[in-house]
Structure formats: C-alpha cells, structure tokens
Amino acid sequence: MNTKNYFIAFAIYWGGFGLVTTFYPALMDLFLSDNGIKASTDFSNHVWMHGGIDILALVIVFLALSREKLSKNTIIATAFAALLPTIAICYSLLFTSYWSTLFIGSGLGTLLFFVWGLTIGLKKEKSI
Numbered sequence: 001m002n003t004k005n006y007f008i009a010f011a012i013y014w015g016g017f018g019l020v021t022t023f024y025p026a027l028m029d030l031f032l033s034d035n036g037i038k039a040s041t042d043f044s045n046h047v048w049m050h051g052g053i054d055i056l057a058l059v060i061v062f063l064a065l066s067r068e069k070l071s072k073n074t075i076i077a078t079a080f081a082a083l084l085p086t087i088a089i090c091y092s093l094l095f096t097s098y099w100s101t102l103f104i105g106s107g108l109g110t111l112l113f114f115v116w117g118l119t120i121g122l123k124k125e126k127s128i
Contacts, residue, residue, distance in 0.1 A: 003075060006120055007066035010082070010113050011059045017106075018059055022052030031106065036098035072124040079117025086110040 020027050025048035089107035092099050
C-alpha cells in the first residue's frame with residue numbers, strides 16, 4: 001500500500017465524476033430520484049459544471065501528491081478530506097428526497113478512500 005497508488009486511484013475515481021459533471025451533467029440524473037430530476041434546472045446543470053471543475057482541480061492536486069514523499073499528517077488529512085463527501089452523501093440520502101439509492105455507491109467509494117488513506121497514514125513512520 002503506497003501513497004502513489006492511493007493518490008492515483010483517488011484521482012481516477014474523482015476524475016470520472018469531474019469529467020461527467022463538467023461536460024455531461026445530465027448523466028448525473030442516474031444518481032437522482034424522480035424528485036431530484038424534477039427539481040433540476042439549467043441553473044443546477046451550471047452548478048454541476050462548476051462542481052466538476054472544482055473536482056478536476058482537486059484531481060490535479062492528487063496527481064501532484066502522488067509524485068511526492070508525504071508526511072504522515074498530509075496522508076491522514078487527505079483521508080479525512082475523503083470522509084467529508086461521505087458524510088455529505090449520507091446526509092443527502094437520509095434527509096432529502098433528491099437522491100436515488102445508486103448514490104450509495106459513490107458514498108461507499110469515498111468511504112473506501114477514507115479508510116485506505118487512514119490505513120496508509122497510520123502505518124507511516126512520523127518524520128522529524
């Protein structure tokens with residue numbers, strides 16, 4: 001389990017979502033319930049596009065990090081950053097009517113990156 005594989009896998013995972021939301025946001029309807037699809041507007045597609053570009057910016061950072069020797073704290077911080085979308089997805093699924101159960105897969109994916117990153121980070125020797 002090395003950090004290079006972790007960050008490259010993370011970049012590929014998020015890169016897919018970033019490309020779809022930037023260039024073909026209508027595909028995200030797969031993750032929406034009927035209520036979510038009915039609530040969609042041109043503005044929500046614009047927001048998807050913005051979110052996609054934000055995700056792609058993060059993908060660039062992940063790819064750069066994959067080539068660096070990183071501290072234990074940096075790896076653990078990245079793992080906790082992966083936990084935040086997991087929390088948001090859980091909240092959305094439990095407390096709104098906009099998302100389909102297919103969105104659970106995305107939440108499990110981000111949870112996996114939290115666990116994987118935390119595992120790598122906690123096993124790494126602390127540098128002085």
